[in-house]
Structures are given as structure tokens and as C-alpha cells.
Amino acid sequence: MESQLSNQSLWIFGYGSLIWNPGFAFSTSRKAYAIGWARRMYQGNTYHRGDEKLPGRVATLIEESNSYTNGVVFRVDGKTAIATAVKYLEQREIDNGYSFRMVPVQIESTSLNRHRRPTVIMALTCVADKQNELYLGPDDVVKMAREIVTAKGCAGPNCEYVLNLAENLRKLFPNDEDEHLFQLEQHVRIAKVRA
Numbered sequence: 001m002e003s004q005l006s007n008q009s010l011w012i013f014g015y016g017s018l019i020w021n022p023g024f025a026f027s028t029s030r031k032a033y034a035i036g037w038a039r040r041m042y043q044g045n046t047y048h049r050g051d052e053k054l055p056g057r058v059a060t061l062i063e064e065s066n067s068y069t070n071g072v073v074f075r076v077d078g079k080t081a082i083a084t085a086v087k088y089l090e091q092r093e094i095d096n097g098y099s100f101r102m103v104p105v106q107i108e109s110t111s112l113n114r115h116r117r118p119t120v121i122m123a124l125t126c127v128a129d130k131q132n133e134l135y136l137g138p139d140d141v142v143k144m145a146r147e148i149v150t151a152k153g154c155a156g157p158n159c160e161y162v163l164n165l166a167e168n169l170r171k172l173f174p175n176d177e178d179e180h181l182f183q184l185e186q187h188v189r190i191a192k193v194r195a
């Protein structure tokens with residue numbers, strides 16, 4: 001991490017709530033894809049979207065060689081802004097079971113030249129791996145939806161997180177699929193009506 005702090009600019013990749021609420025100052029952002037990673041709602045959370053009695057579920061990444069995860073990269077410029085952003089993510093993410101990872105990210109080209117090769121950069125992201133004590137992993141989708149509809153934390157209901165994420169991704173990436181998230185979203189909508 002220290003080596004990243006000494007650079008003049010740092011790209012930070014968000015694939016969950018950072019998409020709609022990065023929480024740190026940045027100079028520019030781009031739609032992007034993390035290569036070799038899949039987004040899963042497998043991380044438990046007992047603060048923002050859940051509590052000790054009923055943890056909520058938030059997004060993490062699992063390594064999957066033939067997958068990619070869509071999201072947003074934010075460029076932070078200047079040592080002070082980088083240090084501030086990293087300290088913020090330590091409190092928001094690392095303290096909740098995530099670890100910093102540098103991942104290859106393909107930035108969606110803004111060039112009108114469709115033959116231009118996409119740009120791949122290394123970006124800092126936060127991944128909650130299987131070893132962290134809050135990790136929940138996979139479960140039956142109906143059971144997960146029922147728990148998500150009930151769980152809530154200081155940032156609000158867990159179901160709001162899932163619906164926000166699905167809606168933001170459909171707006172940003174209208175042609176992309178995310179079977180895991182969109183199937184969970186549908187079951188959360190059904191469970192909300194039945195609650």
C-alpha cells in the first residue's frame with residue numbers, strides 16, 4: 001500500500017456502494033471492468049446494512065478467470081488526496097472485513113475510434129476474502145432475499161443496497177448481465193412485497 005501512497009495519482013475501483021457513494025474526493029471517473037473477478041453478495045455486514053443479530057449482505061469480489069466485474073474507477077490526484085481517500089477506505093472497508101488489492105481494470109474507451117484498444121490500468125480496490133470473519137458466502141437465493149429484506153444498519157435497509165446496486169448498474173451498463181445480482185434483486189422484490 002505504501003508504494004501507492006507515494007504516487008501522484010491513484011485509480012480506485014468501486015463495484016458496490018462506492019459506485020453511488022464513493023465518499024472520497026476524486027478528479028475524474030470512468031466506467032470500467034475488473035478482469036478475472038466476479039461480483040457476489042457474499043460479504044456479511046454488521047454496521048452499514050446489518051447488525052450483530054442479523055448481518056446484512058454486501059458486495060465482494062471472487063476470483064474467476066473467465067469473468068469480469070463492471071463498476072467505476074475514480075482517479076485521485078495528489079499525495080494528500082490519496083492519503084485521505086485511503087484512510088477513509090480503511091475506516092469504511094478494511095475495518096469491515098475487506099482487504100486492499102491492486103487489480104487490472106479495463107477502462108471503457110471514450111474514443112470515437114472503435115478500433116482503439118481499450119486501456120488497462122492497475123486500480124486499488126477492496127475485496128472481502130473468504131477468510132474474513134464476516135464472510136457469509138453463497139446460500140439459497142430465497143433465504144438470502146428474506147434475510148436482506150429484514151436486515152438494516154446505520155446506512156439503511158440492506159434491501160436498499162441491493163436495489164440501488166442493481167439499478168445503478170443497469171443505468172451505467174444497460175447491455176451487461178449480472179445473473180447473480182439480478183436474480184437476487186428479483187427475489188428481494190418478491191420478499192419485500194410478501195414481508
Ligand SMILES: N[C@@H](CCC(=O)N[C@@H](CS)C(=O)NCC(=O)O)C(=O)O
Binds near residue numbers: 161
Ligand atoms: N468494496 C466494494 C463494496 C463496498 C461496500 O459496499 N462496502 C459497504 C460495507 S463495508 C459499504 O460501504 N456500505 C455503505 C452503504 O451500505 O451504503 C466497492 O468497491 O463498492
